[in-house]
Amino acid sequence: MKGRVEIDREICKGCDYCVITCPMGIIETDSVFNKAGYYPVRLTDPDKCTGCVLCAEVCPELAIMVWRESVEQEKA
Numbered sequence: 421m422k423g424r425v426e427i428d429r430e431i432c433k434g435c436d437y438c439v440i441t442c443p444m445g446i447i448e449t450d451s452v453f454n455k456a457g458y459y460p461v462r463l464t465d466p467d468k469c470t471g472c473v474l475c476a477e478v479c480p481e482l483a484i485m486v487w488r489e490s491v492e493q494e495k496a
C-alpha cells in the first residue's frame with residue numbers, strides 16, 4: 421500500500437500531533453509560518469508514505485487528506 425498526502429498549510433495550527441503519530445517519521449514542522457502565524461507541517465519524504473491514514477485521523481483541524489493506492493507486486 422502506498423499513500424499520497426496533501427497538507428493544507430493554511431489550516432494547520434502546528435500542534436504536531438501528526439508529527440508524533442506518523443510511523444514513518446516523514447512529517448516535520450516547517451520553518452516558514454502560515455498566514456495565521458502558525459508553523460505548519462510538511463512532508464519530508466512522500467515516497468515513504470504507506471497510506472496508513474493515521475496523520476489525517478489525529479488532525480483536529482482536518483488539514484490532512486490521504487489517498488491510498490495498491491502497489492502491484494512485480495512477478496520475479
Ligand code: SF4
Nearest residue numbers: 442469470472473475
Ligand atoms: S499516511 Fe501514515 S505514513 Fe503517510 S504521512 Fe500519514 S501517518 Fe505518515
Ligand code: SF4
Nearest residue numbers: 432433435436438479
Ligand atoms: S495534526 Fe493537523 S493541525 Fe496539527 S500539525 Fe498536523 S496537520 Fe497541523
